[in-house]
Amino acid sequence: MFEKVLIANRGEIALRVLRACRELGIQTVAVHSTADATAMHVRLADESVCIGPPPASESYLNIPAIVAACEITGADAVHPGYGFLSENARFAQILEEHEIAFVGPSAEHIRIMGDKIEAKQTARKLGIPVVPGSDGGVSGHAEARKVAREVGYPVLIKAAAGGGGRGMKVALNEDEIDTALSTAQTEAKAAFGDDAVYIERYLAKPRHIEIQVFGDGQGNAVYLGERDCSLQRRHQKVWEEALSPALNAAQRKQIGETCAQAMAELKYSGAGTIEFLYEDGEFFFIEMNTRLQVEHPVTEAITGLDLVQEQLRVAAGAKLGFTQDDITFHGHAIECRINAENPQTFVPSPGRVVGLHQPGGLGVRVDSGIYTGYSIPPYYDSLIGKLIVHGRDRNECLMRLRRALGEYVIEGIDTTIPLFLRLLEQPDIIDGEYDIHWLEKFLKNNAAA
Amino acid sequence: MFEKVLIANRGEIALRVLRACRELGIQTVAVHSTADATAMHVRLADESVCIGPPPASESYLNIPAIVAACEITGADAVHPGYGFLSENARFAQILEEHEIAFVGPSAEHIRIMGDKIEAKQTARKLGIPVVPGSDGGVSGHAEARKVAREVGYPVLIKAAAGGGGRGMKVALNEDEIDTALSTAQTEAKAAFGDDAVYIERYLAKPRHIEIQVFGDGQGNAVYLGERDCSLQRRHQKVWEEALSPALNAAQRKQIGETCAQAMAELKYSGAGTIEFLYEDGEFFFIEMNTRLQVEHPVTEAITGLDLVQEQLRVAAGAKLGFTQDDITFHGHAIECRINAENPQTFVPSPGRVVGLHQPGGLGVRVDSGIYTGYSIPPYYDSLIGKLIVHGRDRNECLMRLRRALGEYVIEGIDTTIPLFLRLLEQPDIIDGEYDIHWLEKFLKNNAAA
């Protein structure tokens, strides 16, 4: 096992990784920008190194600084968390060259899955169901029309290098295809410096369901059930649950085994998530995230596994310590992302936390790096904590979630806690009847309230 | 199910009960002394009623005030927590007469188990192994000598009405029996107003192992595994774990089935704990607690059950929702009792909590009613919180416990947190090799440190 792990991230996920290391007896190095000198994980780490000024490009994305921090501390592995350098193939490559372990898959797997077109081709090759669409990039208007006709309207035009909803356009019929193509190309160029786009079937009311997979890079891989992350605002997940209220056991087993088999064949190493749109019983591959997800705790709650510990074990060369038969799903779990944002307008609300009381008791987990007196810096995303609640069934989980949210006190800043309390009053949420558009519609309809 | 439950307790257990009620959609009434007006559970309850001044005898033990509080709020059930009126047969009786449900067993079962001698006779009748000893009270010196010879030295002389170590004397041989008897009788008289004592085998290095049982009063009963509570100071439990490091599966099954069968035969209703001393593979009944225990969360952690919810369901007339076959034990759990006490001298440390940060993350549960700015009143016991940690095995649990204790910050008062960090460094604790005398010896040997 590793002696000392450098945590190349910040916020709640840095603390999450630190906890796993500590529980495995591994020393920790926290790297941080000048804005994060007082962060919880920095205070708790065995060592810390300031790597740059507040802008992430000069600190958390600064590869030379992070490698230098490994050198001066003697860290033998880096855990990248999520975001930042977690899916940067070059970073994984450089660490390898410096003989520092990267807690994640191989640079090659990161690269393949980081390219939307190659990812889709690979998925199809591995037997993972993909959404019907162009096999590769589409550039001309004539080609776009031809592909769209084959795929069937409505279609979606997406930037090949994209993410976060930028460079995405829907064409409901052939009249709209020319404008949609041009707009998508222009946006893609502006946002990613690359106007390559592709076309696929547009799904009207899909759910976002993702399969957690785990491999050891030695040909063993398992699936750890799915997460339903359909409740999104501007393509940002807000609420995640496991298992999905929409799937039955047979569907779960089928898509899960397909994904696990694919990962075994790929010799994938570590944690990964294969994201799907799900509509009318069919799964359509969106992308694969080659890292830990924000919402991994709901999977931990229903499986009893510690995914970060498993990541560290596998990265250190161990084989998977369990087989598919060892995995059973217990009860139901929901995660709410607590953001420092106005719950109505979603305007970020950085500032000092003057009062804090986090919920406790049976079935309640809080992952958060904030503390009384902590100032949330304005430079990074607004996620300040995650409330994860587990119950024996979905109903108990919902009741417990309401109870826990009612105990949560964060003073001095706005948070999204009131939004979740409102969601818990909605029959659709209680019944698990929602798709990826539900939340946007709800917010639009209730904007005045 | 009940509409409104009155919580006749204070502190963390009142909050525990409130959480269970809320998760079942039951309204709550908090009753409190004037010293507890700002307690967390009072703030969170749907209604609250001040029932008396700080002394427990005039508030939390004040039966007329609590019944009157039920009357003015219309509560249809009372949860007594632990301590206070939880094992008061008269209270259960009075509630019954007022047609208010008591969340606990029948008054008759409370009464039987509240009398040490009758409890032991009942246990023996039900097939539960008891420590060899006098069948009833012993009064004369001649009788004491005769009984002690039959039982075999060393023997323990205990007050029939006793508890908490008062009225207990050991006689190692016949020379000591006369003095021991007289002293025990005098102490028993002084402490409990009753000089009745009995004699039993004295065990040199036993463990305290207790079986959690649960019945529905309709002839169904299960056992929920054991808890090892051997780490005690002055007969007060300090650290509890489930399952016990000392038992194997066969022993667990045997004693568990014996207890469950006894409870089914007794038609026992609700949660109960049968406490044993365990030495060299043998169990010896000590007493039965006819209520929820402080340490119930470790059982919840390994079984996935919510014991307070189950208490409420059964008290409302439901049958047990599970059979013995539905119960499986997952992983290992440890509870540390966080007391407001100096960790070296154990002098109580009431006062204001000026800073508070409770640990979080995977496998960590905190049950505590304190908050930043809360003043711990000097009138009640010093338990201010419980840290419960769960892991896939005992080693993971110990590592996680150390991690969580290291994150715990309580400022303004002394707590026993440093004691637990010291315990985690002891090879005997790491190996699970301790008996009921271990902690006292450790504290004596390390007093100077």
Place this chain on the structure above:
Amino acid sequence: MGKDSKTFDHEQIRILAEILADTGLTEIEVEQDGLKIRVAREVTVSYAPAPQHIVASPAPAAAAPAPEAPAAAAPAGNAAGTVKSPMVGTAYFSPSPGSAPFVQLGSQVKAGQTIMIIEAMKTMNQIPAPHAGTVKQILVSNGEPVEFDQPLMIIE
């Protein structure tokens, strides 16, 4: 001020700090004969988890608003002539429905005279006036549930 440290009364500051803690104040400023002392404390009390998200029940028995009552009625509660409830129960102004009340606003009462009844566990408990005087204020309604220590009446 000079260098004489005795001119600085440290004991006074500590006493003020104690008062601050006892009373829950956040600031005390005292000025006398050219000496001015100010002590302050940051309000940690406001960090307490107010049940902001919990919808209180519609108080069928009027007990729900009670937690706030002591605060709201604080001036009355602290007044010299306040009579507080010695028990939990339901307050009644007259011995039986329809009969005349024991006392009314403005009544002259003698010490020991029954001023109210509190019913608890089907028992009628007579509440005596702790001192003689005039009924200045009645702080509860007939038939209202009362808590321990809740101000009932002011007799001055």
Place this chain on the structure above:
Amino acid sequence: MGKDSKTFDHEQIRILAEILADTGLTEIEVEQDGLKIRVAREVTVSYAPAPQHIVASPAPAAAAPAPEAPAAAAPAGNAAGTVKSPMVGTAYFSPSPGSAPFVQLGSQVKAGQTIMIIEAMKTMNQIPAPHAGTVKQILVSNGEPVEFDQPLMIIE
């Protein structure tokens, strides 16, 4: 102030600070005979979870004490002539082991002149003097790991 500022009784301030700590106050202000002293403390900072129970590693690379360094070296760090590290790495005083150092205490330097090397990722990065002046203080040791923004030297 009226009085000679040298009569300023620092001991009084220390005593007030002690009272502040003992009592948990956040502010004390005393005014007497034209002298006014105010001491204050931010309380919320102390609520931060100090890693009190975590045994820090023995700092093999000297990086562990770093979090405190900025605070301890604050006066130096804030001084006008402070040169701070633009990167993470290992500081070296001379171009190669055994050769003469770029600068020494008391050296006169020109703006742009190399004063140190920081090695990061096997690359030697020359650190130029940001301004001309005299080397008044060297705040790191040869071969010491340095963080971003860590004060290296004072040139005035």
